[in-house]
Amino acid sequence: MTGHNEMQTVGTNTISKRGEMIAVCSAKGGIGRTILTVNLALALFKKNISVAVLDGDFQFGDVSLAMDLQSTFTIKEVIEGIESLDEHSLGGYLCSHDSGVKVLPAPERPEFADLVTKEAVNKILDLMLARHDFVITDTGAGLGEQTINLVERPIRSWSSPIWKWQH
Numbered sequence: 001m002t003g004h005n006e007m008q009t010v011g012t013n014t015i016s017k018r019g020e021m022i023a024v025c026s027a028k029g030g031i032g033r034t035i036l037t038v039n040l041a042l043a044l045f046k047k048n049i050s051v052a053v054l055d056g057d058f059q060f061g062d063v064s065l066a067m068d069l070q071s072t073f074t075i076k077e078v079i080e081g082i083e084s085l086d087e088h089s090l091g092g093y094l095c096s097h098d099s100g101v102k103v104l105p106a107p108e109r110p111e112f113a114d115l116v117t118k119e120a121v122n123k124i125l126d127l128m129l130a131r132h133d134f135v136i137t138d139t140g141a142g143l144g145e146q147t148i149n150l151v152e153r154p155i156r157s158w159s160s161p162i163w164k165w166q167h
Contacts, residue, residue, distance in 0.1 A: 019129035022136045023056075023151045029141035037138035038066050041101045050133040052094060052102040054125065056150045057140035058113035061106025064095070069103060071095040076107040079120045090127045102132070118149045125153065 024037045037053060044051045055061035055075075064071055073093040078085065094102040104124070107113060128135045139147045 019050075019132045020134055021125065021129060021153055022134060023139055023153070024136065025139040025147060025151050026141055027143070029060075033141070034062055034066050034138050037136050038063065041134075041136050042099055044134055044136075045099055045101050050131070052104065052128050052132040052135050054104050054128065054135060054137045054150075055106040056121075056137040056146065058106050058116045058146055059110040059140060061138065061140075063103055063138050064105040067097050067101075067103060069095050069097060069105070071103070071105045074105045074107045074112075075121075075124070076112045076115060078104065078124060079115055079117075082120050082123065085123065085127065087127045087130050090124065091131065104128070113146075116146060118145070121146070121149060122153075 022040070024033050024040070026033045034057075041051045041053050053063055053067075055063035058075065063069075073095070078090065078093045081089070091102075094104055096102055107115070125135060125137075137150045139150045141147075143151075
């Protein structure tokens with residue numbers, strides 16, 4: 001992303017891209033990636049920064065569990081309506097945490113991860129970035145195709161457990 005006011009066309013929608021994306025990733029699971037994602041989102045929101053979380057572990061995501069959320073929608077439902085998705089309709093799919101942080105949960109069942117395409121994720125992220133100052137993604141463990149897509153997009157990435165900040 002080159003700037004906060006960049007205009008971009010996504011499908012038939014022109015959006016004003018203003019947000020920044022942070023990907024939290026790790027080579028293995030169980031080291032605190034989701035907790036880091038949640039705490040970073042909460043810390044940014046407490047600074048009056050608009051923030052959303054995308055649970056990018058599309059098979060075994062647990063951001064909803066970590067934030068004690070009962071969501072009606074997941075990325076699966078968003079993808080089912082991807083053709084008509086715009087910034088406004090995406091807002092209806094996001095789950096709101098008590099803090100105010102918005103969350104797009106991973107699918108409820110691991111087999112639904114196969115429905116998540118790179119193109120769909122990119123469209124969803126572009127729309128989320130148009131609506132929020134920061135979008136934080138909690139990636140899956142390892143370096144699968146979906147994780148690589150999420151890690152290559154942002155201008156900043158955190159890799160745990162090393163906690164290395166990359167520009």
